[in-house]
Amino acid sequence: MKTLTTHFIDVRERTVLLCQNLQIEDYTPQSALFSSPPKWHIAHVTWFFEEMILKKHVPNYEVFDSNFGFLFNSYYNSIGERIERHNRGLLTRPKIENVYEFRAFVDKAMVDLLESNPNEDVDKLTILGINHEQQHQELLLTDIKYTLSKNPLYPKLFESNFVTHHNKQQGWLTVDEGIYQIGHQNESFSFDNELGAHRVFLEPFQISKNLVTCGEFIEFINDNGYTKPEYWLDEGWFWINDNNITQPLYWKHQDGTWFQYTLSGLEPIDEKSILTHISFYEASAFALWKGLRLPTEFEWEVASKDLEWGTHWEWTNSAYLPYPRFKTAEGAVGEYNGKFMINQMVLRGASHATAPGHSRHTYRNFFHPQYQWQFSGIRLAK
Amino acid sequence: MKTLTTHFIDVRERTVLLCQNLQIEDYTPQSALFSSPPKWHIAHVTWFFEEMILKKHVPNYEVFDSNFGFLFNSYYNSIGERIERHNRGLLTRPKIENVYEFRAFVDKAMVDLLESNPNEDVDKLTILGINHEQQHQELLLTDIKYTLSKNPLYPKLFESNFVTHHNKQQGWLTVDEGIYQIGHQNESFSFDNELGAHRVFLEPFQISKNLVTCGEFIEFINDNGYTKPEYWLDEGWFWINDNNITQPLYWKHQDGTWFQYTLSGLEPIDEKSILTHISFYEASAFALWKGLRLPTEFEWEVASKDLEWGTHWEWTNSAYLPYPRFKTAEGAVGEYNGKFMINQMVLRGASHATAPGHSRHTYRNFFHPQYQWQFSGIRLAK
Amino acid sequence: MKTLTTHFIDVRERTVLLCQNLQIEDYTPQSALFSSPPKWHIAHVTWFFEEMILKKHVPNYEVFDSNFGFLFNSYYNSIGERIERHNRGLLTRPKIENVYEFRAFVDKAMVDLLESNPNEDVDKLTILGINHEQQHQELLLTDIKYTLSKNPLYPKLFESNFVTHHNKQQGWLTVDEGIYQIGHQNESFSFDNELGAHRVFLEPFQISKNLVTCGEFIEFINDNGYTKPEYWLDEGWFWINDNNITQPLYWKHQDGTWFQYTLSGLEPIDEKSILTHISFYEASAFALWKGLRLPTEFEWEVASKDLEWGTHWEWTNSAYLPYPRFKTAEGAVGEYNGKFMINQMVLRGASHATAPGHSRHTYRNFFHPQYQWQFSGIRLAK
Amino acid sequence: MKTLTTHFIDVRERTVLLCQNLQIEDYTPQSALFSSPPKWHIAHVTWFFEEMILKKHVPNYEVFDSNFGFLFNSYYNSIGERIERHNRGLLTRPKIENVYEFRAFVDKAMVDLLESNPNEDVDKLTILGINHEQQHQELLLTDIKYTLSKNPLYPKLFESNFVTHHNKQQGWLTVDEGIYQIGHQNESFSFDNELGAHRVFLEPFQISKNLVTCGEFIEFINDNGYTKPEYWLDEGWFWINDNNITQPLYWKHQDGTWFQYTLSGLEPIDEKSILTHISFYEASAFALWKGLRLPTEFEWEVASKDLEWGTHWEWTNSAYLPYPRFKTAEGAVGEYNGKFMINQMVLRGASHATAPGHSRHTYRNFFHPQYQWQFSGIRLAK
The missing domain is CATH 1.20.120 (Four Helix Bundle (Hemerythrin (Met), subunit A))
Known part of the structure; x- marks a missing residue:
């Protein structure tokens, strides 16, 4: 070891x-x-x-x-x-x-x-x-x-583009109702926001085995998803209109083809690859358009042992809040997590850019709902 | 009837x-x-x-x-x-x-x-x-x-000031762990955000029988609570500094005495009366200063049958999110609630300004964490 | 008297x-x-x-x-x-x-x-x-x-619309070079900004006997004047783009006809009537489009005795600055004018909304270059 | 040659x-x-x-x-x-x-x-x-x-500090009234904004032979000049209050001594040296506090042949406006100057950072009144 x-x-x-x-x-x-x-x-x-x-x-x-x-x-x-x-x-x-x-x-x-x-x-x-x-x-x-x-030259940093990933599984995973254990058991390292292992009751649910692909999201765009208010959270609707958001971050439509900027330059989009650089607002609108929803972080944690995950952070419909018995540590280290527990949504999983071994199924990542610049994706539930 | x-x-x-x-x-x-x-x-x-x-x-x-x-x-x-x-x-x-x-x-x-x-x-x-x-x-x-x-004349609209209320109960209520039923059973009118009655597992907790008083909050002020970052959510800290917030809304300190503007004019503060016009950020900072916390909306709902409530809306530490099986209604009525389920915190109870009979123990009110202008107050938990 | x-x-x-x-x-x-x-x-x-x-x-x-x-x-x-x-x-x-x-x-x-x-x-x-x-x-x-x-009902305050005025004179007035006396001689009331009568040397110039009409401005619009940067001051170009300005204030284009809101309601525009509610930026762009310019306030003052004026304030190309020997009065009255002598342009004349007898040929009105809500118009010079 | x-x-x-x-x-x-x-x-x-x-x-x-x-x-x-x-x-x-x-x-x-x-x-x-x-x-x-x-390390770029200059002349220069020739005669290179040589009548005036020193400005500060509205243009007053301006750019007060950041690091201020990095608003307030005024650009141009200049750009009380017969050149070169002729004030002279031989007595520099980051200084007139 x-x-x-x-x-x-x-x-x-x-x-x-x-x-x-x-x-x-x-x-x-x-x-x-x-x-x-x-x-x-x-x-x-x-x-x-x-x-x-x-x-x-x-x-x-x-x-x-x-x-x-x-x-x-x-x-x-x-x-x-x-x-x-x-x-x-x-x-x-x-x-x-x-x-x-x-x-x-x-x-x-x-x-x-x-x-x-x-x-x-x-x-x-x-x-x-x-x-x-x-x-x-x-x-x-x-x-x-x-x-x-932001550079019109589309600089290339790596040979591999960090973006193209494909789903290996398809279909729905069904999870029964019941009391489940949530949070880190403190048997090894975790951040303080994972501690406070506790029980959560879950109603029965189904969760998708695959993440949403670029091709599926193009359908949403082609169905004018960005211009129909009924799919959007009210603040999301203002956000896309105030910022002229009409597509995922880094996407560009040129001569009828969709491209995206990657760390290996501007590349055509593979429609079967997994969608990324998506805000919570976009994830939420896409789910509503599909007649589905995003999972909660608790559903995700319970289901994750039977899911393939780790290529993209997955937005959940859970706000970033303290677990029962959460305690802020004394001193500067105590500023690590607790003070950010407002106005942010939890992402679960990990991405291809996450350091190997860094994440785990209890890991709680979090960002504001408008942010797109992380390697974030969408998993649906119902 | x-x-x-x-x-x-x-x-x-x-x-x-x-x-x-x-x-x-x-x-x-x-x-x-x-x-x-x-x-x-x-x-x-x-x-x-x-x-x-x-x-x-x-x-x-x-x-x-x-x-x-x-x-x-x-x-x-x-x-x-x-x-x-x-x-x-x-x-x-x-x-x-x-x-x-x-x-x-x-x-x-x-x-x-x-x-x-x-x-x-x-x-x-x-x-x-x-x-x-x-x-x-x-x-x-x-x-x-x-x-x-905003009017320096402090206009008077009513004879009664709408503000002075006192706690009738004191001490802590203890609630056991268990699976509890949450949400409206649809036996009478409710808003759509209360529907989707479902089970929630609660760890054991204690909740205060009384709301925080003005006098207790003055202690927080006197202990320089507004200038110590360790008590504040990070966005709350920016909010009080950007807006020069040093006291609850409508409070004024004149010649050593605290006054507040009420609908019956400017009046001296009764330290034993219940604090109101407080933002979630202030409620959260006060709770941390006390070494305590705010209850979740689920804890509140379960405990409420044994609590005195109804004079002030009570901030919970729950974000405003959909219940399981929440469905948006078709058409314009469907815009009532669902699209606001982001970046807001739930308040439970009712206030002295709420229409009689309007609220109930499953009722979910919600506002952004910086808003102070509602008749909001603080109940603590641990 | x-x-x-x-x-x-x-x-x-x-x-x-x-x-x-x-x-x-x-x-x-x-x-x-x-x-x-x-x-x-x-x-x-x-x-x-x-x-x-x-x-x-x-x-x-x-x-x-x-x-x-x-x-x-x-x-x-x-x-x-x-x-x-x-x-x-x-x-x-x-x-x-x-x-x-x-x-x-x-x-x-x-x-x-x-x-x-x-x-x-x-x-x-x-x-x-x-x-x-x-x-x-x-x-x-x-x-x-x-x-x-701002009211979609277009409220009507008066029977007369305060807007429709026509030029009685046409053509150009020629003024010779020479030293001219500028400013108020103090023989009767004036504001302090007119005092400091002094001499100004003027190069020869010509000034229009008439103000620009709505019809002439419609030609500018039809020639895409609002979308050609070469006619605009740089800050004017940002102003029209940031604020989506594509026409004078109060104008509306409906079914191929130009209307304007007036104090007697929404009315079709008489193309021969004098243009008003125009910012300095628009006046400047229009003049450049015409291959002409706005007069200075000194040219205006000298020429005014031979001009018809008084229905609309006329933007000049002079910044609002103190005359020689300008002195700020003592005390509060001294705050009347001097402290506004920055970033504003002088308008001369008077409008149909000016109190009778209030203005005079030495009178200096002034506003920021983006403001349109005064009864302002355009007189050209060369 | x-x-x-x-x-x-x-x-x-x-x-x-x-x-x-x-x-x-x-x-x-x-x-x-x-x-x-x-x-x-x-x-x-x-x-x-x-x-x-x-x-x-x-x-x-x-x-x-x-x-x-x-x-x-x-x-x-x-x-x-x-x-x-x-x-x-x-x-x-x-x-x-x-x-x-x-x-x-x-x-x-x-x-x-x-x-x-x-x-x-x-x-x-x-x-x-x-x-x-x-x-x-x-x-x-x-x-x-x-x-x-902006770097707390106060980086040093040069050995010489580019800042310390002293007046060699003192006292007042008197100029008689008269018609003066202004602008460039086109005998050699000039920018288009200097062209249109023309006559200007000047009332008699006096202009200082020296620029304001740091020591004089410290007197203004010590007399609470930054907190007395009566010296400030209205927009200057808002500017200093909105931006907490209480001293010239780059100045710092430490332990009773004034320092300024220079290109050779943080250095104590020589009170006899010439003041620089001053906005027009500050220059205007200082002049009013002194009971004096800034010269116009025409007064400056006429007087300059008898003045020592060239170490600091000198704010004038003239707005940046076209000279008579100013013509914008065709094409891109025409965007050089004309489109900036709004909301800016003229500075005359040159600074120690100006390329040798670049400036001349007809040269017109210009900046918005709030800008401090140029090597600007103050010359007074009366």
Whole structure:
């Protein structure tokens, strides 16, 4: 079995690997309030180890650069001032090579600490930091995709396009009514929002074995789904009209053919492939148009052991709320999840961009209903 | 037992009674996007009867004024164009006396229809229209209060202030774990969002027998609750800072004393009275400061039979989402509830401004988490 | 010759006359940040007499209502707090009948003062107050027109439409180069922005004897003038695109015919009538499309003695800036004009809605370049 | 005398020299709607030569990259689509080294063209392109300064700080009344906005021989100048309050000392040095506080031959408007100046960041009154 040190090193190296095709120019700009620059991601996950572990557990630890705490803190209000979120893209300095030096510096200190017989608290925080970095690995990909998509040159970052996936199963899975156990049993790592294992009663339901394909969504478009208010949540209707949304993010219709921007450039859409980059509003409208609905996160969790999942995050019709007995941790770590439990919808599963081994069937991802830039898809229920 | 006709007349007359102290000048202006002018409310509830019932069920019915359909439609996208919501306050014409003529005209036609042996569909729609009007009666009060509150003269509309209420019970109610029945059994009228009676498993919990008082909330203020991020949902923290929120709506601190604007003018706050005009964000922060939490709507529904309730709407920590088997009705009536099931939190109970007999223990009210202008309060759980 | 008292009474009565067809409902709402409700106008001009004259020159004067100073101050920063401009439409109280009582109260006190042998300072301030009220008379009309125009019922306020005017002269007037005297000689009343009579050298120019007609502007529209960037100032181009401006304010195209909303309802456009409700941006684009230009305010002032003018305010290509030796008066009266001398363009002449005798050939009116709601028109030069 | 080719090469090399200390990371991000990234500046000025000259005058010219026309067009509406202004900072590709290759490619083609006996049209457009590039050289400096100023690290780009300058003259210059010649006589290059030489009559005036110093402005601050509405234009008053402006851009007050961010880092302010980074609103308020005024651009032009100028752009109280007989050129070049003649104020002179030889006493610079990020200063008149 992998030691924690090895695991730490592997995850840290994977971040660097994901950045291998980035040009220096790609690291700094910020393309939206909801996205962050690559430089910021790779510095921020490093800052987490320095701030939460090294400063507390290494005697006389000297930080790499005292300014970095201010620059690369994300949202931890309890740890002093931080740069305003919309200004993350203006940090042309430190240079990216200094950020990589910062990574190497922290990596060395962390390995030293992990190898020197640390305590359980260090282990737990290190595992949290590893999971935190894995989350940012996926964000790094979705964020840089969003930035590159604004470039009329359709830059190509990878050979493989990260998008084309096909369903292997079809049909409906039936689940009986009953009391089910929900949430993480604490037998291994989880985020705090999964804890509070508890019982939920489910009415009987059916859930689709496959995700919605691009071809099915084109039917919705061709049936003027984007112009019929009866399918849309009221705020979704305003959202598509205020923002002139008439198709999934990254789609373009040219000369009668649908294309989509991918991390390997602009490509024609394979109608049999699984639909992605869809907002909750679009998922909800599509389901209503079909005469069906989205599953709840509890239905999903119960059914998931019999489903194929992991290529796309799946919107559920559950709001992101605390489980019974949810407790916010003390201090900065406590800001991890609880304070975002409003106005967001839960996504379950994982995507092809999720770090291997990072997710699990109790994992709760969450985004605001208008966001499309994640690798999100639709699974229907009835 | 009251006939439907009598019930119809009673509710219609109550609307007029609520407006008895309004000056002509009060009827037209709109003070916020979320509030509507009295003239609009009393015309809109009348339009509902004409549009949904009379036009369909009275042969050769001639509308009072063909423009009113356009002017007083609210959000029914399926019934053609409507005036933009933010322009409702610019309708200086029709004059208020014409709107009252419109009411009388529709009342007469409705009574004629109800007395002439109508069908079940008319009965059902009439009952829906009555409940719809009762909802607008409460909004009429909260909306005109918001408008008058912007006036430095602190206008007085009623002798009684609508605000001062006291808890009669104290302490905690304990509820055992178990499967509970939730939702309306369809034995009498309910809104569609209560239907889909279903079972919910509840972990054991305790719920307070009393609502939070003004005095308790002053302690929160005095402990600098509004300036400590650790108590606030992240979006709540931005909301209070962007809008300089430092106290409940309508509160003013003058010479060391807390006052609040009420419908009977500016009055000193009775610290033992029940707190109201509180947003979900404030309710949530207060609960966290107390080391407690808000109940879910399911906990509330189960416990409510043993609780005193009805003076203030009670924020729950449940998002407004569909029950299992929820179905949107066909046509315009189907726009009533379902399309608002996003980004809103459920309130349960009723307030002193709710029409008598209108609410019930399965009733689901809902507002966005930042809204304070309803008669909302806080009940804690653990 | 009229005494000052008579003149005062005449102007005060004219305000009331202009309001004769207003319904109580019309007095309160505010339709835009740039417009004010009738109630506010008629109270504010009255407040001016009380604040600037009666409180200073009548021993032991007691104000009608101490709240009115706060409610009806407009922009005089030096006289304490005032209600925020965008909330003027929420003052449902005081009722309009109380505002008329306020007018009567102040009228009586003013007449008493004027008849009791006052000093020169009172005379000067009274004349200023009269001119101030005349300015608000015109704004009252343009503001209520803007409010009523938002009403799909096209309310009718007067029998005469205030819009249809025809040119009596045609052709070009030639003016020689030379040094000309500009500004008011102080022989009678003027606003401070006209003072500082000074010399200006003008290059030779020609100015049109007539204003642009609706028919000429329809040619511009038909030539796709609103979609060709080459005619537009850059900020004008953004303005028409951001606001979907494709025609003058109040114009509507129905079944191939152009109509315009007027104070006597929606009426077909007489192509030979003079164009009005035009922004500076539109005036500028039209002139460039014609291969011509707008005159400067100095050219206009010099030429005006030989021109027919007075039915429409005429946009000039002069920015509103101080004349040489311009001095701001001491105290609140000094806030009258000087502080608005930025980002506005000068209009010269008068309109059919200007109080008789109010304007003169040195008069400088001014508005931001995007505003259309005044009775503004176009005169060309070359 | 320098040949045009030599002059072209010198100016092109100066741009590269100005960028010598930029890191690759600095080239891409955009810090405000009004500022552009260095990469964009250096590509855009190059595009100008390709688009306006090479494509028209070199037979069979093949563009360096057909996408660059779209990416680096600035505001020329007549030349097809362009990337939205606020997205300039998202162009991580092309890489900066490709942009330098683009420069080299165009430089070579231009030198070939210039050396091959071109026509007068090429010469004129080349001179225009050179002047255009010089303008962008100054913007490049002010824009990168604005971006770097957002970085809490206070990055240092140059050894010299670009800020500290002192007045060499003191006292007042008196100018007699009279008719003066204004504008460019067309004897050498000028922009079209300087043309239309014409006569202006000036009343007698006095103008200061020195610019306002930092120390004088600190007196204004200490006298609470930023909190007294009587000194401010109304829109300036809203601007400082809405944006919490309490000092010039880049100033910081720390431990009782004033510092300012400069291109050589954060430095203490020399009170005797000339004030800069001041908006027109601040300049206007300061002048009123002093009981003085800003000169008009005509007064400045007449007086300038007897004044020391060139270290800071000087705000005048003249709006940016066309001179008599101003004509917009045909085609894209015609979009250079005329369409910006609204809502901007004229600055005269030059700054220490202006390319040597670029400005002259008829030169008209212009910015909106709220902008502070140019090297702007204050000269008073009376």
